[in-house]
Amino acid sequence: MEKQITSRLGFGCMRLPVDENKEIDMEQFKAMVDCAMENGINYFDTAYGYHSEKSEGAVKTALVDRYPRERFLLADKLPLWIIESEEDVEKTFNTQLERTGAGYFDYYLLHAVNKDRVETIRKFNIVELLKKKLAEGKIKRLGFSFHDTAEVLEDFIGDYNWDFIQLQLNYYDMEREDYKQQYELVKSRNIPLAVMEPVRGGFLARTVPEAQKVIEAAYGENKSASLALSYVNSLEGVYIVLSGMSNMEQVKDNINTFANPIPMDEKAQQTIAEVLKEINAFKVVDCTKCEYCMPCPVGINIPKVFEIYNKYEMFKSEWIIKDYIKEAEVNPAECIGCGVCASSCPQAIAIPERIAEFNAIAEKLK
Numbered sequence: 001m002e003k004q005i006t007s008r009l010g011f012g013c014m015r016l017p018v019d020e021n022k023e024i025d026m027e028q029f030k031a032m033v034d035c036a037m038e039n040g041i042n043y044f045d046t047a048y049g050y051h052s053e054k055s056e057g058a059v060k061t062a063l064v065d066r067y068p069r070e071r072f073l074l075a076d077k078l079p080l081w082i083i084e085s086e087e088d089v090e091k092t093f094n095t096q097l098e099r100t101g102a103g104y105f106d107y108y109l110l111h112a113v114n115k116d117r118v119e120t121i122r123k124f125n126i127v128e129l130l131k132k133k134l135a136e137g138k139i140k141r142l143g144f145s146f147h148d149t150a151e152v153l154e155d156f157i158g159d160y161n162w163d164f165i166q167l168q169l170n171y172y173d174m175e176r177e178d179y180k181q182q183y184e185l186v187k188s189r190n191i192p193l194a195v196m197e198p199v200r201g202g203f204l205a206r207t208v209p210e211a212q213k214v215i216e217a218a219y220g221e222n223k224s225a226s227l228a229l230s231y232v233n234s235l236e237g238v239y240i241v242l243s244g245m246s247n248m249e250q251v252k253d254n255i256n257t258f259a260n261p262i263p264m265d266e267k268a269q270q271t272i273a274e275v276l277k278e279i280n281a282f283k284v285v286d287c288t289k290c291e292y293c294m295p296c297p298v299g300i301n302i303p304k305v306f307e308i309y310n311k312y313e314m315f316k317s318e319w320i321i322k323d324y325i326k327e328a329e330v331n332p333a334e335c336i337g338c339g340v341c342a343s344s345c346p347q348a349i350a351i352p353e354r355i356a357e358f359n360a361i362a363e364k365l366k
């Protein structure tokens with residue numbers, strides 16, 4: 001019998017708990033997996049590159065080695081940016097099977113497809129190669145995650161009869177025409193949709209204080225993440241909502257949200273509209289902390305700089321920047337403007353320019 005997904009909440013393994021040495025805290029992760037499994041969450045999503053290539057191994061230890069294979073569904077992703085030949089596909093896929101110990105992948109994705117990577121996929125016949133894995137039973141469903149424009153998506157979507165597609169969706173991004181078009185396109189083709197970044201890398205869970213107040217007035221304290229998750233959960237065509245969980249509290253909160261989602265009625269629509277008005281009043285860098293831009297050759301922690309930049313814009317406290325610069329391993333003023341980072345950013349952030357803006361503010365605060 002085909003395995004069924006037992007919760008619309010999927011466990012994203014890209015922001016796992018880490019210890020003081022930045023290593024994955026396996027004991028905590030195991031406890032989180034146990035809590036998830038006990039509460040009917042059986043969909044786990046990892047990728048070759050997550051946690052500096054350690055997420056797949058952690059999933060093996062915390063999940064694959066501890067639960068019967070038929071009890072969970074595992075999604076893994078092919079890192080297109082390292083593929084330089086057809087042989088690389090085979091080699092990488094086998095490495096992933098070995099790292100996870102999973103035997104097969106219930107869901108397998110071409111990771112972070114964009115215009116350049118569509119070329120890679122076509123050049124190295126990647127879809128054909130993966131169709132063989134489907135035939136061998138090593139992949140049960142084939143799809144892709146996507147970070148580019150609706151135009152690129154429309155061009156690529158016809159390359160295969162995809163079993164699913166993973167898109168970045170949340171109420172903040174859905175305000176933009178291009179994201180809306182992507183969603184409508186996938187829906188119109190009746191392709192099941194996996195949602196990533198439902199709280200935009202945590203931004204919608206801890207957003208600007210004015211927006212938090214709006215949510216609090218409507219639904220009570222600490223409901224920001226719940227509102228964001230309930231929104232995507234209500235969208236037609238969505239089969240799973242992935243949340244990158246970093247601690248037990250988030251696991252429990254998310255379980256509660258999916259057990260009792262906020263209804264997307266008029267009140268919710270109005271609340272979201274007011275929240276967006278408050279958020280848009282601030283100048284924010286749209287960073288989701290995915291870390292695809294890393295490592296920076298001079299060692300700048302790019303997502304951290306943008307987190308600080310956003311915080312500063314919200315609270316206008318100069319200590320936010322001053323304290324960061326004091327503690328940062330590498331001062332963002334060291335940026336050499338090489339631009340290596342910008343080409344990898346799925347949010348198309350002009351990273352060197354935004355870092356330069358940050359540095360100009362820091363300079364003035366000196």
Ligand code: SF4
Binds near residue numbers: 297302355
């Ligand atoms: S432009 Fe600056 S932040 Fe980006 S990779 Fe180069 S040095 Fe690092």
Ligand code: SF4
Binds near residue numbers: 286287288306351
């Ligand atoms: S700057 Fe772009 S690539 Fe880097 S972490 Fe933020 S969203 Fe990801």
